[in-house]
Amino acid sequence: MKISTKGRYGLTIMMELASNYGNGPVSLKSIAQRNDLSEHYLEQLVAPLRNAGLVKSIRGAYGGYVLSKPPEEITSGDVIRVLEGPISPVEFMEEEDPAKRYLWLRIRDSISAVLDSTTLRDLITYQDDGRTESYMFYI
Numbered sequence: 001m002k003i004s005t006k007g008r009y010g011l012t013i014m015m016e017l018a019s020n021y022g023n024g025p026v027s028l029k030s031i032a033q034r035n036d037l038s039e040h041y042l043e044q045l046v047a048p049l050r051n052a053g054l055v056k057s058i059r060g061a062y063g064g065y066v067l068s069k070p071p072e073e074i075t076s077g078d079v080i081r082v083l084e085g086p087i088s089p090v091e092f093m094e095e096e097d098p099a100k101r102y103l104w105l106r107i108r109d110s111i112s113a114v115l116d117s118t119t120l121r122d123l124i125t126y127q128d129d130g131r132t133e134s135y136m137f138y139i
Contacts, residue, residue, distance in 0.1 A: 003084060009037060010045045010083040011076060011123070017055060018071035018120035025057075025064030045083060052082045071124065077115030087112050 016031045028046060032039035046065060049055045054074060055065045067074065081087065089107045 003080065005041075006045060006083045007080045009042065010049060010079050012037070013042060013046060013049070013065075014054070014067070014074065014079050014120055015123050017065055017067045018074075018124045021067055021071050025062065025066050027064040030064075048082050049079070052078075054078060054082065067120070071120035074120045075116050076118045076120070076123065077112060080115055087115065 012035055013028075013031055016034070017026055020026045028042045029039050031037070032042055046055060046057075050057055050065075053068055056068050057063070057065055077087070087108055088104075089111070090104050
């Protein structure tokens with residue numbers, strides 16, 4: 001399973017909104033500028049997040065977007081599922097071998113557990129201790 005730019009940029013939007021939670025709406029233009037992203041692309045991503053009830057739009061000259069709930073109540077899994085769809089490394093239901101099907105289910109459940117236990121608050125307060133090694137995971 002590989003998270004596309006939809007999921008990655010969607011998390012960027014949500015982290016920006018979480019960082020500004022309680023301080024009023026944030027414009028997509030400001031998020032795009034701060035993160036060197038396309039405002040037009042962010043507009044496409046925020047619509048499903050709004051439809052899912054994760055963000056609210058505020059109209060007007062000083063409008064923008066705000067989180068619909070506190071950052072500690074929204075998980076990265078909520079965001080990824082809205083933008084990427086169900087979390088699954090393979091179409092495991094079509095797998096005939098029970099052992100491999102069990103493996104795919106365990107992988108799916110492990111990924112879900114990490115995403116569902118990581119809130120936006122966790123992401124915006126993360127402190128890098130410098131011990132992280134560079135790994136590339138393809139699942």
